[in-house]
Amino acid sequence: MPELPEVETIRRDIEPHTVGRTIRSLRVTERRMVRRSPSPASVETAATGQRIVALDRRGKFLLFRLAEPNGTTLALHFGMSGAAIYCPDLNMAAEHGENRHVHVRMELDNDTALLVRDPRMFGEIFISEDIESTLNLGPEPLSKEFSPELLKQKMQSRASVKGALLDQRRIAGLGNIYVDESLFIAGLHPLRKADSLTGDDLKRLHAAIVGVLSQAIENRGSTIGTYMDAYGEKGSMQDSHQIYGHEGKCGRCGDEIKRIKVAGRSSFYCAGCQK
Ligand SMILES: [Zn+2]
Known part of the structure; x- marks a missing residue:
């Protein structure tokens, strides 16, 4: 499963392509990946039209910091088998999107997309307005406070x-x-x-x-x-x-x-x- 170094690698890869962009649409096509939010539609609605102001990581979670309301985060966990696929154009996104294991499709305002493929579906996606409380994680082992x-x-x-x-x-x-x-x-x-x-x-x-x-x-x-x-x-x-x-x-x-x-x-x- 993707652990801290794998999620950090994904974060660094996609940060320059996502921060500052607006989410044109978000589609979550697998109900099982939405466990902490009421429905796929609630996640899709909360994220659509939002500008991504930062891309962070906490533990094994990838965190899209959204503009409104301040502090809102779209969180992604890759579970046992999840992977992010960066698509520099929408043709590539359409091709990969046909894979039956692609359950999340985020399209950005510059005609790029981010897909999540997760065959085993232990991953999840959700929105939180107080992500630290929601996640309740221990310290980051690569932070200065970790001694x-x-x-x-x-x-x-x-x-x-x-x-x-x-x-x-x-x-x-x-x-x-x-x-x-x-x-x-x-x-x-x-x-x-x-x-x-x-x-x-x-x-x-x-x-x-x-x-x-x-x-x-x-x-x-x-x-x-x-x-x-x-x-x-x-x-x-x-x-x-x-x-x-x-x-x-x-x-x-x-x-x-x-x-x-x-x-x-x-x-x-x-x-x-x-x-
Ligand atoms: Zn030995």
């Missing part, structure tokens, strides 16, 4: 460290891939209790999270399953994964890489490196 001390506060949980890191209310934007990578780099077992981490553990984990997310953005995200950027290109971060999706021997210590379920998610770790 080992703040991480310590957020890890005050009896859950496993992996479960706590996946909890978007504690820290925003991490998913299965980047949690596994961060825990491997920090040398922490995914089943360690979150509130048992020492000061040194938290420093290493903090550095690992910031490092791996930054590197993943530089590499334009990870394409494991269906993820593509807004231009339909794959990311390359998967070539730098050290543990996620790996089988056989650990590249660092030579021990066998193990795969277990943690917090309901398939998890990779090395028993030699992650005690």
Whole structure:
């Protein structure tokens, strides 16, 4: 699923094409993608005719800041399999729009369009006038406020460290891939209790999270399953994964890489490196 680095890559790709433009029309053709707003029509009506004043990201959500009323946001989440497709002209939008997995079509006032393709339909689109309250997310791991001390506060949980890191209310934007990578780099077992981490553990984990997310953005995200950027290109971060999706021997210590379920998610770790 698109995690923080993938959504940030999409955001950077489409920001220059969307900010300052007016939404000529918005069509949401899949009812299941509208869960927090009353109906597809309510989202379409609220967005149509609006100028996009900024394009932000919060966790795994892409946020179109709309002009009226001040503070209104059109939020998009890509779920398990969603992708944004930037169409520099309406012919391309019409071609891609015929795909049965395209459920959102946003046409802008300069004859460009943004489509969302989501085969599994776990993604969503909605309007909020107070997006911070609606989303209720933890801090951004690449923000200045994110420190080992703040991480310590957020890890005050009896859950496993992996479960706590996946909890978007504690820290925003991490998913299965980047949690596994961060825990491997920090040398922490995914089943360690979150509130048992020492000061040194938290420093290493903090550095690992910031490092791996930054590197993943530089590499334009990870394409494991269906993820593509807004231009339909794959990311390359998967070539730098050290543990996620790996089988056989650990590249660092030579021990066998193990795969277990943690917090309901398939998890990779090395028993030699992650005690
Ligand atoms: Zn190892």
